[in-house]
Amino acid sequence: MLLLNNIQKQFGSHLVFNIDSQSFMPGIYWIKGKNGSGKSTLLKLLAGMLPFKGDVSLDNCSPTKQPVEYRKKISYAPAEPAYPSFLTGDELTAFVRKLKSGTTPQTETLKNILGIDNYTTNPTGSYSSGMLKKLSLLLAFTGNPAWILLDEPFTTLDQASQLALKELIMKQHKEGTSFIITSHHDIDTANIPFTQVFLLENKQLKIIG
Numbered sequence: 001m002l003l004l005n006n007i008q009k010q011f012g013s014h015l016v017f018n019i020d021s022q023s024f025m026p027g028i029y030w031i032k033g034k035n036g037s038g039k040s041t042l043l044k045l046l047a048g049m050l051p052f053k054g055d056v057s058l059d060n061c062s063p064t065k066q067p068v069e070y071r072k073k074i075s076y077a078p079a080e081p082a083y084p085s086f087l088t089g090d091e092l093t094a095f096v097r098k099l100k101s102g103t104t105p106q107t108e109t110l111k112n113i114l115g116i117d118n119y120t121t122n123p124t125g126s127y128s129s130g131m132l133k134k135l136s137l138l139l140a141f142t143g144n145p146a147w148i149l150l151d152e153p154f155t156t157l158d159q160a161s162q163l164a165l166k167e168l169i170m171k172q173h174k175e176g177t178s179f180i181i182t183s184h185h186d187i188d189t190a191n192i193p194f195t196q197v198f199l200l201e202n203k204q205l206k207i208i209g
Contacts, residue, residue, distance in 0.1 A: 001025055002046070002147060002178075007054035009041055016041050017203045019054075027195030028169065028179045030187060032208070037200045039182040040079055043149045046180070047076035058147065072100065075145040079152035079182075081136035085125025089135045093120065093142070100143025110138050113168050115161055129156045137165065141172065148172070150181045166191040 002024040009016045016038040033039045044050045048063035048071050056063055063070040083092060093107055111120075114134045124132065133156045140148050150169075154162045169179060169192060181187070187194075197209035 003057045005055040009052045019205045026178045030194045031182045031198045033200035040151050043151050073146040075140040076149040077136040077140035081132045083124040089120030096139045096142050102142040147178045
């Protein structure tokens with residue numbers, strides 16, 4: 001279970017959000033919100049990438065008290081991925097695979113599902129936005145994370161890749177992985193039956209479905 005308690009995030013004097021408490025049982029969750037509402041900030045916070053006030057725990061593991069153990073349990077794919085331009089996709093994949101105890105067969109399976117071809121032998125500075133998105137998804141699904149956080153995962157993907165990603169999410173969920181997905185676009189709930197839908201608005205996280 002992922003638990004949030006008295007979460008507050010500010011940048012200087014600007015309050016991004018203030019969440020009293022919220023629990024996420026294993027499942028698939030959709031957080032809606034307009035651009036600038038704080039969705040990306042919330043996912044980065046939950047991924048252990050940003051400091052904050054309050055408490056977050058995942059199966060009694062805290063990003064502040066047990067940061068290494070916590071980050072092994074959770075993966076994150078940003079809305080607009082960016083990597084050192086001189087590194088290749090294969091180099092990044094090998095690094096993440098080692099960190100997250102993934103396997104080469106898993107990498108090849110994920111690449112086939114996501115439609116990633118041999119462009120990963122090239123430096124990431126040569127990638128299109130769609131290529132970068134697919135690489136970020138490959139890295140997020142590597143290993144066996146308990147939770148995967150996907151920020152605007154369908155943006156910049158073509159329709160075939162969007163459908164493949166939805167099928168991958170459902171496959172991974174059946175194997176025990178939970179998801180939090182953010183999007184300000186509509187998602188076809190026929191492909192992904194969400195456990196719960198939230199709206200991040202006016203600095204608050206509200207259940208709307």
